[in-house]
Amino acid sequence: MYPLPQWTQRADKRGLDPLGMQNSGVLLYQSLLPGISNVTLRMRYYGYYCWLSETYARKGATNDFEAWRNWVRRAEALYALVSAQAGETGVGGIDWANRRLAAAGRTIDFEMAASTDPAQERYLRQSLGVFGGAYYSQMVEMGLFTENRHGIQVATRDLGRRAATLFADAIGPDLVKLLRQKITDARVTPGDLERLEPIIPSAIAPDSAERLFYEAVLFAREEPARKSAHSRAATLALILDAASARGGWPDPEQVRWHMFDPPENALSPGLETQRPNWEAYQCQDLMQVACAALLAWAIAIINSAPHGQSLPEIRAEIVAHLAAQEEYLVSARSAYWRDIRCRIEPMTFAYQNAWRSLTSARGVVTDKAAEAINLMATLHQRIASRTDLATAVAQGLPDRGSAHSLRTEVGWLERREGEAVADLIADYMLERVVRRHSWVAMQKLRRQRDYTFLFEQRDARLVYLAAYQPVATTPRLQPAIQFLADIHLLGEDGPTPLGLAALEAMQ
Template sequence: MKLTTSWLKPPYASSGIDHLGTQAPCVMIYGQLLPGITNVTDRARYYSFYPWLVWSYDQRYAKDDYLHFLERFRRADCLFTLIAERHAQVTDHINERHGVAMVGRAKLVPSLASLKAGKELRLSLYATTEETSQRYFMNRLGGLSQYYAGTLAELQLMESSGRSWTFYSSQYGAPLAQNVDASVPGERFWEVVENDSVMLDDLDELSAFCACNISGSQGEHQQLIDIFFDTDNRYSEEGTQRRRSLGLIQQLAASLPNGWDLTEEVFRGCVYSLSLPDSEAWGIPDALQSTRAHWAVYVRNDLMSVAFQTILSISLQELQPQYAAQRRVFQSVEAFADWFAGSATVAGVLSDLGASSFGDLVASSRANAPALTDWTNDAHEVQLGWQLIGGWQPGVDIAPLLSQSLSLLATLIARDNPGQQPYSGLAITHEALRDYPINLISFRSRSADWQTMSLDRVVADLVVWCLDTHLRVALRKLRQSNRSTFHLRPSERGLEVVGDQVPPPSPTTPRFRQAVQILRDLGMLVRDDSHMTRLTASGRTQMEAASV
């Protein structure tokens, strides 16, 4: 019998993210509530610039030389970023209006200093596909392929097919490109691209391309509003959800009291509690109530996730002492959990909490926790979550973090409404959660079992649940991607921590910053005299339309 053998490539070691899978439901939620905007689609004008760029190329060149297209595309991508940065420098120096989050900015912005010194800037130096220190982007089609292509295809503005470089759609992409073309000096733009040489005067002549100038391009501006707010119901349920989430953000900008800015932290607190930072009720239209409630579920899941991540971090730190002489051998997760739950550190934490069982801790939280509306209070679960994130560092005293984690989880249960499904109204099925064992449904079920258990047994069960889940999630990632994201492994010497760094607890990023930036780009949000983000008159008009 003939046998063929070959070497097996070892898995690629990676620090990984979401080591417990607790963040996955959060991603599902904000993906449903803000479709068409992602964590990397930061600027509204890229939604129109990329369709224009490909359409405009087609008006000038034959489509028979892909390398020619590729080189011009990359030069144009660089030029677009340089225009925005230059416009900031000669106007108000406010980067969030002009150059922030423009593609390749870190590599391209320093080159403006040489331009100011009278030196020539060659676009090809940065647009090269070869690996150099000045290359603006590794991906062949720059920011389009890396960030925007999938989203623009979902919005029917560009084609996802790779069979041709005619990426814009004829139904929606071409009209949008034509609207852009009517308001920008396209011929001059392509002259600079072709010449491969840029001077400051060139950038100034092309300032109409700056990301801040959407409002000055009336057709483009209106079409982008129609896209993001789905004014003609083109995108069905996804368009409705996006419109309502953007409308909710605008409602908050219009409602915030003096001294409070529109930040992600403020948004989280307000949607979770239905209260403004001063604890006053946040009155929002009936049409947005379900959207607000769905965002509250997102925050609840993220708070739960941060608490469980902290338990994982604490466990890994305890398994990885600083000195070899301190190392204990544990042959199983359960053995470590029992030891940890019986340690003096845990005993001190439980004594300070003053509850003999988890049920007692929940009852104490129900009686003594700050009101739901008082979300700026340090003892509120929203603030406990931020304290866990900000308080973690290598070698940290784990006692306060363990206490805050237990308090946070108990408060979440105390606020829970058992008569309502945890993910009610959201398209999250049991099948979708199959690979993510720790979620709001399983947390509710597990906490019911904890009610009569002593707190030290609950701590042991939490540790086992976290460590077993991490092993399961890491094993699934290894099977699917050949990436090893294990931070713990069983060995002949017992449980061993993998790597030098314990992963810190972290929140998810719910596309809020990108949504706010897009609303700024559309002229619907602006900084007032005190530098707080507030609604504009045009933003109020669109907000009212989105709230019916």
Template sequence: MSETYARRGTTSDFEAWRTWVRRAEALYALVSARAGETGVGGVDWANRRLAAEERVIDFAAAASIDASQERYLRQSLGVFGGAYYTQMAELGLFTENRHGIQVATRDLGRRAAGLFADAIGPDLAKLLRQKIVDARVSVRDLDRLERIAPSQIQLESEERSFYEAILFAREQSPGQGAASRAATLSLILETARAIEEQPGPEDVRWHLFNPPQAPLPERLEAQRLNWEAYQCQDLMQVASAAMLAWAITIINADGQGQTLADIRAEVVAHLTGHDEDAFAGSWRGLRLSLDPGTFPYQAMWDDLTSARGAPADKAVSAITLMAALHQRLRTRPDLADAAARGLPGRGPARSLRTELDWLESRDTDGVVDRIADYVIDRVVRRHSWVAMQKLRRQRDYTFLFELRDGRLFFLAGYQPVATTPRLAPAIQFLEDIHLLDEDGLTAFGLDALGTSR
């Protein structure tokens, strides 16, 4: 699209470029929806338009930035500007010119453009260009344009080979970002090989969570360790989020609001009366009582991220999960080193490292008192601080409770959720270039995995 825009001799005005990008994306969404594709920006909007059974779909208004229209996407420069440009720039496919317009690079970018054009042929390229200009398309034309859909990359083609080479950093100097990307894609293929089916993001997360029985090559093991540290980080944030959900429930239990002292007292009362014997001792005693190698991390994860269950009960699970994570890093120097390299240990940001350092700073304290302090200092006050920063800097009101006359009043509930690293689109890309299918590794995938090793 970038090369076509440039060859048409279009103005360097950024508004014209934005219109071109948005119309191209809206059309691509319509083509993809008609072809039954998923994972394409704007496809939900496109499915609604197709369901209306219009003979000719006029998508000019939907591709505009007019907020009064039903737009295919709200982001100013579409999913290209909102997500893919930075990634494509890192791949060496795009750069920015002096007018602020993103342009294909002279080497890899133009090569990619040429391979795509060759793959769809001149007649289809002409039709595609015209429909972007017209911002109108018939269902018949959508069917003709199906060859541009992501699932239509041909198995034996230079285009497919080029995409693989780009993704696995074989077409550029292997900088840190490129090497990391290539290693993660290889680990996804490793996961597919191990489970003998196409993995989902959760499969990848948990397959990479424990050191493999058969050692990986050093480069891949280093990246697997990074993913293990990432998952430990996410487990800690889910556990802390469960504490926040519990605190909000306590606040909501009394329509007159709760003071911080009230919340702390409720935490102490609940944990003191709980039948967990380990809670009667110190934090150090609790973590030493757990085997970090056999602890049911995934079951705890599923429990904490589920909408079912009482927040107070989930908080108990969260406490043992935090202790198990603490012990896991204490007994795994390799994992602790990976966390130290990838996660902040000081400053305003919070991470697995900052929370475990706080817990360890007085790990001979009793579990009940330590957790009561954690809920107040690291969860309730932290939420208020973060929400205030968002209000000041983004004018975004995200408070789940508010302070009135020294008491906290309920505003909204909360459900712990995991983060969403872009594993799903990475897996989809690997399927689109025929390295994965529903049975797992393809012959091309096996070759790619062998090359990466």
């Protein structure tokens, strides 16, 4: 038995980033799609929230934050009910709304569901709903929202108020009055929900000023536009380009790989500047998945002995295995890392096959480790042979401090590439994987009180706690695709005429 200290409370949690590498990729894709996140699911929320802010200010609102929060939560609960009635998706609280409609009578009272009382069945548990949990920070990035001196979030005087006015104009004065009243009453009938259907996310009219405004904001055509907005515009154009090449609606995986390799026909200067940044992100995600596969192998080695393994024992097993599998592993007779990576043709390597293998729950852990080492060598060579990619990696990823990234790992390999593969990989796994995980898990325990260790040290031996499956990051592409569809730039057959015009404007 290994007793934990009496003064701690151990709470096991799943460590989503056990090597502290994913955050580097997250920071990079955030800079490539600012103003959109993985939880901002529909474009029209941006106009709806601006209208909520302006309406709240004009109806005699106070500076009491609780009153503002109550207004937002009621508005979100009503939006969920209207959307559920219309069969809409991507709306916060939609599961609650569907249950409420199934049990509805002649009148639906949602006052308590919109409260913050934990004893009630609330539409969402988050204190400030999806507004505070998802949309506010992204609307600040887009210049639509800010915070007043009382701590209440408000629509900005320029873009925010314009968005509010255009949303109101789009639904008309009668629905504006009905919407305002139903939020205030927190009571609605099925007939009211049908009348309010024009407010749902998919009801943006193709020829409306509201739609045109959303497009202008997304594509950085509105002033004042932040510098980061041009990065978002270039990414959205690349998504439309991917849809055009596919001739249909693209999924995020297809967009990832479309932006990975340089195109046969050169893109416009603006898009060709942005595309290598996405290539750098994809290389970063490939590297962190490869490193995670090595972590999975290290854990399997630790778990192969009933009382765990010491660091020298782990190293000896790694060296012995790689020495026995060398020709299979490197597809070359050379035992040196420099020779291995220089013999690789990085532009024809089967990256997608490696990606699917490493992120799959199936397969033998040692085979995946071999795939991971081959992938690491290929990524090293891809960066070494491509100036544009090396520049994007240097500009977008950290190489110092506590963060690890594609850049830091390739730098480590570069410094030691004259060493034999078996020794280099064994040292890498002990230093950059095993010890790294222990350090990352300790930081999470100290700072967040989360216990995410996958193995523990007991009497100078590492003892197995849990396995790990490599996980890719999710780079906001799905919401971005949906936003383009919401404003009629993208359809089932690819870019619409409006989408083609937007793409041409970016050329």
